[in-house]
Amino acid sequence: MMEIKDIKAVYFLGAGGIGMSALVRYFLKQGKIVAGYDRTPSELTARLIEEGAILHFEENTELVPEACKDPLSTLVIYTPAIPADHKEWELFRKNGFTIKKRAEVLGLITKDKLGVCAAGTHGKTTTSTMTAHLMKQSHVDCNAFLGGISKNYKSNLILADNSDYVVIEADEYDRSFLHLEPYVAAITSADPDHLDIYGNKENYLEAFAQFTEKIREDGFLVIHEGLEVIPRTRPGVQTFTYGRESGDFHAENIRIGNGTILFDYISPWQRIDDVELGVPVSINIDNGIASMAMAEICGATAEEMKAGMKSFAGADRRFDFHIKEENLVLLSDYAHHPDEVRACARSIKDLYSEKRITVLFQPHLFSRTADFYREFAESLSLFDKVILVEIYPAREKPMPGVTSKLIYDCLPDSMEKMMCSRADVLNVVEAEKENIEILVSLGAGDIENDVPEMKRILTERKC
Secondary structure, eight states, X not given: OOOGGGOOEEEEETTTSHHHHHHHHHHHHTTOEEEEEOSSOOHXXXXXXXXXXXXXXXXOGGGSOGGGOOTTTEEEEEOTTSOTTOHHHHHHHHTTOEEEEHHHHHHHHHTTSEEEEEESSSSHHHHHHHHHHHHHTSSSOOEEEEEEEETTTTEEEEOOSSOOEEEEEEOOGGGGGGGOOEXXXXXOOOOOOOHHHHOSHHHHHHHHHHHHHTSOTTOEEEEETTOOOOOOOOTTOEEEEEOSSSXXXXXXXXXXXXXXXXXXXXXXXXXXXXXXXSSOOTHHHHHHHXXXXXXXXXXXXXXXXXXXXXXXXXXXXXXXXXEEOSSOEEEEEOOOSHHHHHHHHHHHHHHOTTSOEEEXXXXXXXXXXXXXXXXXXXXXXXXXXXXXXXXXXXXXXXXXXXXXXXXXXXXXXXXXXXXXXXXXXXXXXXXXXGGOXXXXXXXXXXXXXGHHHHHHHHHTOOO
């Protein structure tokens, strides 16, 4: 592969993805010419254009800038979501360009750094973002490539002048995390997902075991208690467990109430009393323990970690409050796996046990819906009313017989439920607004684009 210093231009196929956009920002910071394609414009792509990226949204080889047409000086980075017959990808493949996956490039950029990596089916975005904040506001400092927009830093890229630490969200999709070589790694969960890639549970768990083999010999593994992953670390790697109330790192004296969550943090080396969560949802107790464990291993002090936990503002689309009033709540969450949906439901019920909770759920991927529609129905039944939106296809083509109705038909007949086309989401919110106490917009698709308008509708309702 060409050296980073020899690269003059970088072209992205799928520039607007949350993981890809961090690399867009990185190469812009390096002074490279950065251009690319994405299927649809978004708020994120608008920001990237403002920051200097040359982006377009039409599959058209004539829109590739001249500066990106030299194979000797242009690096092409693609996301697996780009179809194989994409005209621009074909252009680069046929003309001898260096073409790399996002994860390969991320591994190359960070291979000489001390990688602090959060992996897991769910929890990895919040955990990596929280870890980055704990370290960034401490004397340790860090760089970070995140899978979500940090509210504290308004970006998914954080750079440091002098720190060798780099916090990375280690994504298991397409085995991407196997391109990393962590110094510290956390595994938050390993519930089977992406079965379109892995085929079965055993292969999925095997990938996580392979990820543990990548940890440096002087490194550390922090793994959630109870996971089926069997680590295969190198000699010299120190392995610790963590959990909410048990493990080498755990919480004691958990207090939930009055909109706050406090706990005492216990590690093999110290106890920190009265840690307060800046984003007070119960799943963040687990995420917080993992984040504090990694930050502590890297040298953050008790005082720094306690202050960082309290000031952590969260990541966009992760239990993200848009309205938080006594009689009206609107939040969005990226949950797109049955266990994430269940965690979201339980967390919101912990905070609002007496309120009626309505969820708008947009399933993500036909394959995931086919694999888990019964489990989705079981998790969604924890809400009081379910409005099911049609499936967001992302990279997939429709599968015969796979629609949101598979989930709908498995929901209890006794609960309030309805189907909704994607085009009718806002009409449904308008029709339901007088009955809504808590509305949760749930899913990893484009339903998030409607949240600002949902907020307007609910805010302007006549109470």
